[in-house]
Amino acid sequence: MQDFITKAIPTGVYVITVRKGDTINGMTAAWVTQVSFKPPLLAVAIAPPRYTYKLIKESGYFCINTIPQDAMDIAKHFGFKSGKKTDKFKGYSYTNALKGSPVLDKASAYIECELQSTCETGDHTLFIGSIVDHAMLQENAEPLIFKWSDFFGKKG
Ligand SMILES: Cc1cc2nc3c(=O)[nH]c(=O)nc-3n(C[C@H](O)[C@H](O)[C@H](O)COP(=O)(O)O)c2cc1C
Numbered sequence: 001m002q003d004f005i006t007k008a009i010p011t012g013v014y015v016i017t018v019r020k021g022d023t024i025n026g027m028t029a030a031w032v033t034q035v036s037f038k039p040p041l042l043a044v045a046i047a048p049p050r051y052t053y054k055l056i057k058e059s060g061y062f063c064i065n066t067i068p069q070d071a072m073d074i075a076k077h078f079g080f081k082s083g084k085k086t087d088k089f090k091g092y093s094y095t096n097a098l099k100g101s102p103v104l105d106k107a108s109a110y111i112e113c114e115l116q117s118t119c120e121t122g123d124h125t126l127f128i129g130s131i132v133d134h135a136m137l138q139e140n141a142e143p144l145i146f147k148w149s150d151f152f153g154k155k156g
Helices: 002-008 051-059 069-079 148-152
Strands: 014-020 023-029 032-036 041-046 061-066 094-096 102-104 109-121 124-136
Touching: 002 148, 014 041, 014 051, 014 069, 014 102, 023 041, 023 051, 023 069, 023 102, 041 051, 041 061, 041 109, 051 061, 051 109, 061 102, 061 124, 069 148, 102 109
Parallel strands: none
Antiparallel strands: 014 023, 014 061, 032 041, 041 124, 061 109, 094 102, 109 124
16 A cells, blocks of 8 residues: 555655754655645654654754755665664764754755644654745755655565
8 A cells, every 4th residue: 555655646755854952863754745835834744753753842843855866875874763872964964954953965955844733643743834944955956756665665
């Protein structure tokens, strides 16, 4: 079913970053979408066990980093281990968005959001945010499109 949904409703691949004081973290997410036009609001579905979930709840901000087609290694790096025990930014250069969320140097664009509301839905929670900072970093880069089999094998 997952493989089918991913093909039927294509999405990009993103690294959702967050800062709480001196603590920074990032995790890969495919379930990212715009959910309001006026005002522009963006939603990210994050499962409660993620370290990123806890840090966004505590900080009230998150940042969507768009991963370009040639950077699948970054999506894998941030998507298969938790920042609870590892500093996933070790070896990855970044700058800070307006409210301090990390922006990966290799991201093609970023949008930093202020958390407006949350909505529990199944085994994930939607974090809905308004835009506080944004920039295009690589105008001509093609975004990485999420293919289930690229990350999780044939079954899904
Ligand atoms: C391609 C890909 C897409 C993912 N999409 C999501 C997602 O949309 N929501 C989510 O909660 N986890 C998603 N994950 C899983 C998290 O990235 C993964 O559990 C990560 O290790 C969590 O890190 P953290 O504990 O440091 O927050 C995805 C993983 C991959 C590889």
